[in-house]
Amino acid sequence: MSVRTVSSQADAANPLGYEKEGKLLVGFAIPCIISMLVTSLYNIVDQIFIGQGVGLLGNAATNIAFPLSIACTAIALLLGIGSATNFSLQLGAGNEKRSAEYAGNGLCLMALFGTVLMAVTLLFLTPMLKFFGATPDVLPYAEAYTRITALGFPFLIMNTGMSKLILADGSPRYSMMSMLIGALINTALDPLFIFGLDMGMTGAALATILGQIVSFCISIRYLFHFKSVPFSRGCFTIDGDRTRKIFSYGASACFNQIAMGVVQIVLNNTLAHYGALSIYGSDIPLACAGIISKVNMIFMSFVIGISQGVQPIIGFNYGAALYRRVKKSYLLALAVATGLSLAAFACFQLFPRQIISIFGTGSEMYYQFSERYFRIYMFLTLINGIQPVTSNFFNSIGKARLGVFMSLTRQILFLLPLIVIFPLFMGIDGVMYAGPIADGAAAIVCGFFTVRELRELTRLQQKNEKTN
Template sequence: MKPTSIDADNPLGYQKESKLLINFAIPCIISMLVTALYNIVDQIFIGQGVGMLGNAATNIAFPLSTTCTAISLLLGIGGASNFSLELGAGNDKKASKSAGNAMMLMAVFGLSLFIIVVLFLTPMLKFFGATEDVLPYAQTYTRITSIGFPFLIANTGISKLILADGSPRYSMTSMLVGAIVNTILDPILIFVFDMGMAGAAIATITGQIISFCISLRYVFHFKHIRLTKDSFRLDLRHCQKIFALGASACFNQIAMTIVQIVMNNTLSHYGALSSYGSEIPLACAGIIAKVNMVFMAIVIGISQGTQPIVGFNYGARKYGRVKKTFLLAVGTATALSFVAFLCFQLFPRQIISIFGQGSDMYFTFAERYFKIYMFLTLANGIQPVSSNFFTSIGKSRLGVFMSLTRQIIFLLPLIVIFPLFMGIDGVMYAGPIADAAAAVVCVFFSVREMKELNAKQKEISGGSGAAATIAG
């Protein structure tokens, strides 16, 4: 198909869907892996240099990391989705306004989160499930990493706008450079300078600030829009669209944060009643959550890679391309989910060992948790792709609902109810049941949407045929 006048200079409207998905998804996957890498690298070096209490402390601080991601996706995905829809419809000025407003909101939210954490650090960490032994480590780590929150939020959010503008490699580079810096500094500060938790935190914020500076440079070099002072003046209508379209990705992260807090407290409480104690479940669950982040980073990267393709073509009424892109993304995510399932079931002890040594009881709990809680990982590729898809086509409410299915609607009640009857094992069995239920819901709504896209495509084809007949 040749490009129309609307998208003549934008390959999103005519280039082969599989090629576009590769070009956009791979940088997104790498960017998301980099975000996960910040946490993984800290966890590995802290585990080797500080020990189990250090690992438990990073688990306690983890909800703040997911909160940053939630805010950045709310504004980044929301701004980028509206940007793509307006660009596909030919509204360049509205696209510029959406990008500028999103960036202003990133600055406001980032600074606000930093202030809140500084003011309420200790009670916040206790609420997250910190025990007396773990609290000092968590305080040291979080007090420093909170300085990087505004930079992390802005960089992650701007990277989504860069992606929507058609520069996936630049988006990837900005994230990758910061991760490399963090990886180099971690062992130097933790082992050479013997700075422990503080060293890991300083390495993290240094990488985040460098990544932000790289992303900021692109703000002055957008390819398809030109930002002016007016673009950055907050407009209620544009802000509402950003919040609506970014809500799905944001709520998915908020759900993870809520679940993590409840799970930490549940593991601490029921762990104390078991032979494992409180610290072993906290440390093991934290490691497994970070490992799962690597797999989920790939799946979420695929879903985010589809956003500019789906958004642009839906705005341009090319529904056949929208459907094909979605099906390619779901198929790829499901295949990768199966690979992750095999790794989690066959090599749990080897994976846990990367993060430091522990007692026999420590490894026994970790292996059981891995094999049971992650049993239905092979179904986890469907939900992120589906929820992001509905957001990309402007159906924000359905996208929000889909994003809440696994974490809030199914998993959260189960990790509260099951331990009442099964003790700490109840947390483990809640995972696969929630995964199965969420997959069923997502498949139902996705199949329904595919039928609607087919109907819309037939209407357009029929209209074009009738017009050609009249002209003839």
């Protein structure tokens, strides 16, 4: 059977092959954005209520625990996006049985990895939090919070990973609702547990895991209602070859999260060390950086939601050899992400104090540091949509190694060395200036590889047109 015949059948059978790219992007990206916002909301809602009910040390504690949240997201995206990408590529090529096998393999891996991470965290909790940068004053708060949230890691990883498979199956609204309901439960229980029952950090953690468990139960229900493929018991096994391909296609998104976690750990320790040598002390920079990281997560939720929403569109059409649709879908996603980046840039530059005030009050020195950190570190937010969309684009078309490289450019190749080197000469201000320089360098690298790949897509499309 020729490629053109396969793609023609895909066109007739699946809207991903014939519906307008803009309509598909809206339909898939909006639920992804909301799902990503919900993931961010778990952390941000806790941060707001903890800031109001516990104070600065509580905010610093959630920042210390944040790398573990990043680890959960990294594992979920490794297995969720890896499974969903293989699912989409096989579905686009007409291989329904293999699509189902990749989905089942991915779900088994999610359960396994979530359980292992929970066990490791509980066994090595205190040394782990100290390694993440906890000061003696912050450590008890971080322990109380993380000891409970660790119990929810398997549910969080499975729900986040399953949401990508549900999306790839063509049910973005269901994916969104499973995440949204859990976040609403977390938001409702936070004030009850923190203020009403006076449970402090423990209450915030309990609210978080209860919301995650409910979301997990909703997602599990969908396993019995997949639209594109039927499941059998044999699908739910771990196969070495399928696992390797899942890791390969999910590595880009995973490594991006791991890089964020590594940077966060180094950043926490750098801020604590150089903060102690400055007029701010160590706890103010830790608390402020934690808040700004969570606020940036809101912006990145839009960008990453767009990049994930376009994944099944690009993956299906690339598998069906519809290269013009692949190119158009990518450029459209990039344009939307850039527009949102400009809006975020304006907010970060114009309203830093107002944003920080949402998370509780502090001294004038606290606000002074926060405003400078916001305006300098986030100065090139306006181009931060390029790297996530481009990284996921390469991943979606099966070029996993290039996708991984793109995902590591900002965090590992540029930001991490700069965070270490600049403070040696500039003190704590060096951390702030490392951000925009890394952003600019990453955008240049992504632009180079993108132009090359778009030319290749044009060549493939012209070759197909001549053949047919």
